[in-house]
Amino acid sequence: xxxLLESGGGLVQPGGSLRLSCAASGFTFSSYAMSWVxxxxxxxxxxxxxxxxxxxxxxxxDSVKGRxxxxxxxxxxxxxLQMNSxxxxxxxxxxxxxxxxxxxxxxxxxFDYWGQGTLVxxxx
Amino acid sequence: xIQMTQSPSSLSASVGDRVTITCQASQDISNYLNWYQQKPGxxxxxxxYDASNLETGVPSRFSGSGSGTDFTFTxxxxxxxxxxxYYCQQYDNLPQGFGPGTKVDIK
Numbered sequence: 404x405x406x407l408l409e410s411g412g413g414l415v416q417p418g419g420s421l422r423l424s425c426a427a428s429g430f431t432f433s434s435y436a437m438s439w440v441x442x443x444x445x446x447x448x449x450x451x452x453x454x455x456x457x458x459x460x461x462x463x464x465d466s467v468k469g470r471x472x473x474x475x476x477x478x479x480x481x482x483x484l485q486m487n488s489x490x491x492x493x494x495x496x497x498x499x500x501x502x503x504x505x506x507x508x509x510x511x512x513x514f515d516y517w518g519q520g521t522l523v524x525x526x527x
Numbered sequence: 528x529i530q531m532t533q534s535p536s537s538l539s540a541s542v543g544d545r546v547t548i549t550c551q552a553s554q555d556i557s558n559y560l561n562w563y564q565q566k567p568g569x570x571x572x573x574x575x576y577d578a579s580n581l582e583t584g585v586p587s588r589f590s591g592s593g594s595g596t597d598f599t600f601t602x603x604x605x606x607x608x609x610x611x612x613y614y615c616q617q618y619d620n621l622p623q624g625f626g627p628g629t630k631v632d633i634k
Contacts, residue, residue, distance in 0.1 A: 450623040517570035
């Protein structure tokens with residue numbers, strides 16, 4: 404059974420940093436691109452970032468480029484999102500999602516599995 | 528960036544009704560269009576991929592069609608458990624884009 408379990412969310416002040424993790428199990432982690440998708444309170448879904456199966460290719464939404472860094476440790480079956488210079492508009496539930504492709508050039512394709520999400524609140 | 532629009536933004540229908548949601552892309556995305564269902568407080572769930580393919584385990588009352596810029600999502604007979612928000616998503620180009628969502632509830 405595929406499982407994705409996010410952690411690391413919480414309350415952080417504007418300008419602060421946070422690192423999210425997503426522990427994966429139930430599939431060959433290194434064979435699939437992974438993405439982060441976020442959802443601000445009461446709002447729709449926004450794709451944030453994607454990484455290829457090897458970790459060699461990464462892509463970002465313009466809204467987070469230069470502030471967020473996606474990475475993965477295939478030996479630990481874990482996906483990460485390092486978030487720096489956080490802003491109030493980054494407040495959201497962050498989901499990790501498994502793509503159906505190895506490549507991240509299209510964000511990994513569609514997402515057949517999602518984690519339960521972790522809430523990030525940026526506020527003073 | 529490719530812009531995705533959905534209509535209606537919300538709808539109310541009776542159990543057993545046929546429900547149709549449309550999604551339009553700002554440029555040709557071939558069939559790289561997916562549909563997700565999201566219930567309150569839950570993660571999205573994939574229902575339809577590549578415009579018309581039913582994800583394994585999803586009831587056959589859900590279907591999708593279309594290509595290019597215009598797509599349709601249909602629930603053939605609305606059930607109480609289908610109360611949710613439905614999103615279309617394109618993955619032809621990065622950044623991937625989601626539609627704004629259609630909230631479906633029971634009349």
